[in-house]
Amino acid sequence: MRAAGAIYINSRKRDRGKGPSIIPESFWERFGPDAAVVEIDHPGGKPRVTTWHDLGRQKRERQANSLSWRREGCGRTERRALYVWVFHCPGVDGVAYYGWWTYLVGRGISIQVRDLRDYSGQMRLRGPIMALFPVHPPGLFDESLYDWMPLFARKYCVRRPDGKPRLHAGRIQGKGMIWADVTGNCIERIIGRAYLPQIANGNRHG
Numbered sequence: 001m002r003a004a005g006a007i008y009i010n011s012r013k014r015d016r017g018k019g020p021s022i023i024p025e026s027f028w029e030r031f032g033p034d035a036a037v038v039e040i041d042h043p044g045g046k047p048r049v050t051t052w053h054d055l056g057r058q059k060r061e062r063q064a065n066s067l068s069w070r071r072e073g074c075g076r077t078e079r080r081a082l083y084v085w086v087f088h089c090p091g092v093d094g095v096a097y098y099g100w101w102t103y104l105v106g107r108g109i110s111i112q113v114r115d116l117r118d119y120s121g122q123m124r125l126r127g128p129i130m131a132l133f134p135v136h137p138p139g140l141f142d143e144s145l146y147d148w149m150p151l152f153a154r155k156y157c158v159r160r161p162d163g164k165p166r167l168h169a170g171r172i173q174g175k176g177m178i179w180a181d182v183t184g185n186c187i188e189r190i191i192g193r194a195y196l197p198q199i200a201n202g203n204r205h206g
Contacts, residue, residue, distance in 0.1 A: 008027070008037070008039075031049050034051040036050055036051055038050075077181050077182065078181070080182045081106070081178070081180075081194045082105060082106040082178055084129055084176045084178055085105050085173070086101070086102045086149045086152045086153050086174045086175070087100070087101055100149035102129070102145065102152075106182070109182065113145065114145065125187060125190065132178060132192065133193075135148055135151035152176075153173055156175065157173075158173055158174060178192065178193055178194055
């Protein structure tokens with residue numbers, strides 16, 4: 001059986017000369033004063049040394065990449081098509097996560113839509129979504145989101161490419177499409193419904 005490797009982490013703040021240390025000073029002296037991390041895959045193996053200079057460079061690179069992403073993508077508003085996905089979860093052990101859920105889903109986006117306002121202001125998303133996908137004649141009922149979700153799944157059930165409902169469609173999940181103005185991974189405004197192109201039998205989804 002192969003022995004497990006080891007990772008030794010240096011600390012610039014460790015107290016020198018104040019009692020015994022788990023890793024003796026003589027160990028770090030072998031790798032120089034700038035050694036920060038030493039990895040050894042197996043006893044007798046050649047150590048790989050990461051210096052404080054390497055860690056600083058890696059941190060600056062991550063910061064630069066993050067700043068570049070924010071400047072180039074996060075601040076630009078795009079009009080994109082998103083899925084409105086409503087589904088029923090049977091729960092984990094019948095309890096956790098049980099119930100109906102609504103998400104807006106797209107590339108790089110997965111936002112839960114709720115009945116109550118929270119830190120992300122999702123109350124402003126709920127109203128337009130329910131208005132775009134009515135489940136009753138206008139003004140007949142004023143549903144809460146939780147009342148609306150099973151009715152949405154039944155009316156806007158998930159279908160196969162030939163237009164026929166998928167197995168259990170309408171009972172456990174439904175799906176529609178919308179256009180929205182998106183900034184980074186934040187939805188600024190919902191514009192309207194979106195539709196996929198018609199297929200050969202005339203059906204379309206969304």
